[in-house]
Amino acid sequence: EVQLIQSGAEVKKPGATVKISCKVSGYIFTDYYMHWVQQAPGKGLEWMGLVDPKDGETKYAEKFQGRVTITADTSTDTAFMELSSLRSDDTAVYYCTIVGPSSSFEYWGQGTLVTVSS
């Protein structure tokens, strides 16, 4: 069974950095790109970027470029999303997700709530 288990909720001050993890099991970590999606409270879904665990290559949405870093650790089958220079509008649930054989986001983590507040 494919599982993506994310780290727990975080509370950060404006200007700080948060790093969320996503540990996978049930499939070969390097077989699928790992994506991250942001969902602000009461809002829709926004794609942030992806990492290819095979070689660490990344692609980011323009909105987050320069503030987001997505990495993958093949020794622990874990992906990470780091977001810096946090501001109040970064308060959101962040999901990791993979594109499966369907070529769509078949599997999702449970989400990690990040609250940015002074």
Place this chain on the structure above:
Amino acid sequence: AIQLTQSPSSLSASVGDRVTITCRASQDVTSTLAWYQQKPGKAPKLLIYDASTLEGGVPSRFSGSGSGTDFTLTISSLQPEDFATYYCQQFNSFPITFGQGTRLEIK
């Protein structure tokens, strides 16, 4: 970036109703479009991929159609568990984008 516009943004319907949600892309995405269902506090769930292919385990009352720029998600007979928010998403080009969502509420 390719913009996806869903309509309506919200919809009230009754159990047993037939419901259609549309998704219009700002440029051709061929058939690289998916539909997701999301319930409060939960991650989105894939319903339809490649515009019209039903994901395994998804009830057959859900169907998708369209290609190019115009797509629809149809629920043939609403069940109580279908009241949720629905999103379309395109994979044709980066950045991957989602529609703004359609909130389906009980009438």
